[in-house]
Amino acid sequence: MTMAELGKKAPAFTMPTDGGGKISLKDLKGQKVVLYFYPKDDTPGCTKEACGFRDALPDFSKIDAVIIGVSKDTVAKHDKFKAKYDLPFTLASDEDGKVCEAYGTWIEKSMYGRKYMGIDRATFLIDEKGVLRGEWRKVKVKGHVEEVLEAAQAL
Template structure:
């Protein structure tokens, strides 16, 4: 079943960089930007992460929390964060359960070869835990600005 705007966001608990843990239900009462990306330290994912990093003061000013999610290990997240001075949590969904719950684990195709991977997607979750806005098949240029405008309109 695909998630739609207005649905309750699936709760999760995931390990994060730095040995932490993040639980969606602990963040109730404020907006959460949950963005799924394919892999640490690849060109598009790095550009997207740096975009969220650079706009973090604006997201924080709107009371929002930004969380990046991929299937990379916590150790890879630690390296990625250190390399690009990322200042928001990166959650590790190694078993793919959260990707499955949000419908971001999909069949992809490159050069005629089919494989499973993370579909770049962002979910804006409002303070009540509802999906306020969903972006699927995200194109990185301009995306962070679109998300920020949606957060400010909540």
């Protein structure tokens, strides 16, 4: 699997999703894809980010952009998270971490002096041909959805 690099083909993926589905990058050709990685379902920052994408979905839909949230949570957890906040987009489960690794979002973090591995909150914008056109790493939730929308609209 290749590492994500701007201007190059985005790393391919196939992941199980909420509702018992599956999603593959190759099946999304012809649409813009907003692939956002987040640490954990139903935690404050992740919930705020998910609800931000939820609220902006009509604007993303107008430009034929699909939103996919990715974490290492199980599909069952995704189902609960989705139902609780009425999230109208796909949540994909990357339990084995392969997609996180391909996109460079599985990183060493530290909290209260303790080091651990976790998901870096990051978003990737992939164009209709599967080329990586935008990336945001170490995302701060405030204003992020608007920034991604602007970049997607400009594609």
